[in-house]
Amino acid sequence: MSSNSDFVFGRHAGLDFLKTQDPEKVNKVFLQKGVREDFANQVYQLARKKHLIVQNVPKNKLDQLTDNGNHQGLVLAVSSFEYAVFDELLDKLESDGKEPFLLMLDSIEDPHNLGSILRTCDATGVDGVIIPQRRASGLTSVVAKTSTGAIDYVPVARVNNLVQTTKILKDRGYWLFGTAMQGQDYRQWDAKGKTVLVIGNEGKGISPLLLKQMDQTLTIPMIGHVQSLNASVATGVLLYQMFASRHQGK
Structure with missing residues (x-):
């Protein structure tokens, strides 16, 4: 994982980021295996529009990435958050x-x-x-x-x-x-x-x-x-x- 990455996780925050942000800001999309089909379809459709690859991973991988945060089955590795000057x-x-x-x-x-x-x-x-x-x-x-x-x-x-x-x-x-x-x-x-x-x-x-x-x-x-x-x-x-x-x- 790039040292210039941070994470956005959770269904609302993750989907919103995929909808609104430039694809260049997303390094990887991690989706938990076995999540509800309608939610998985949403993720795949948004990723496909922005030419992003979705990686299906077990829950413990997402737990590790988020330090056991409430990721709800979706984690995005994104470019580090930018501050305004x-x-x-x-x-x-x-x-x-x-x-x-x-x-x-x-x-x-x-x-x-x-x-x-x-x-x-x-x-x-x-x-x-x-x-x-x-x-x-x-x-x-x-x-x-x-x-x-x-x-x-x-x-x-x-x-x-x-x-x-x-x-x-x-x-x-x-x-x-x-x-x-x-x-x-x-x-x-x-x-x-x-x-x-x-x-x-x-x-x-x-x-x-x-x-x-x-x-x-x-x-x-x-x-x-x-x-x-x-x-x-x-x-x-x-x-x-x-x-x-x-x-x-x-």
């Missing part, structure tokens, strides 16, 4: 005449959280995601599986230093909003204009130096006994407030 992403978005909405993730470590967040980003029209190069999940096969294909539609830029990146964004006219225990009720948040939402680490929240760069902080009121939400759930709540404020009457 931060400066180029901003230039492209702004040249389109948009007032972009970006999501910055401060050291989200769980790939399942990152995948779920990308799925919500796709649903709510987030223009790009910014993640740090170190101490955070990158784009992996688990992220791809959890995102159910959204990884192919939401640009993700990886940067060296989030604090320095916020300063660049401010210079370009973006407003930065971060999550915190104390802040404006998220239900009053107006997310119009060039906006960046910053989500903190699952356990520690936004790092102190990064928090100082925020123009405003947002909080999600809670009346239960547990005063915290999973990072992907909190992100989803805030992104739908963004969606509501930017798409009123649409």
Whole structure:
């Protein structure tokens, strides 16, 4: 297997990748022996259209490739996931005449959280995601599986230093909003204009130096006994407030 390969696995993510991506991005298609005939036919039809060979393999081969992930009988060996170049992403978005909405993730470590967040980003029209190069999940096969294909539609830029990146964004006219225990009720948040939402680490929240760069902080009121939400759930709540404020009457 090429060292430049990663894996997309699972029926939804795998079929979506075969439908939407250039065949050059697919190195191999592995299909489990004995899967349902209608599903196998789908895989063969898509592979035939893109001149890809399907290799029938036993389940334990797919278990090995995915580290016992929930592959559902389909694994694609694909070219390594590509990141957007931060400066180029901003230039492209702004040249389109948009007032972009970006999501910055401060050291989200769980790939399942990152995948779920990308799925919500796709649903709510987030223009790009910014993640740090170190101490955070990158784009992996688990992220791809959890995102159910959204990884192919939401640009993700990886940067060296989030604090320095916020300063660049401010210079370009973006407003930065971060999550915190104390802040404006998220239900009053107006997310119009060039906006960046910053989500903190699952356990520690936004790092102190990064928090100082925020123009405003947002909080999600809670009346239960547990005063915290999973990072992907909190992100989803805030992104739908963004969606509501930017798409009123649409």
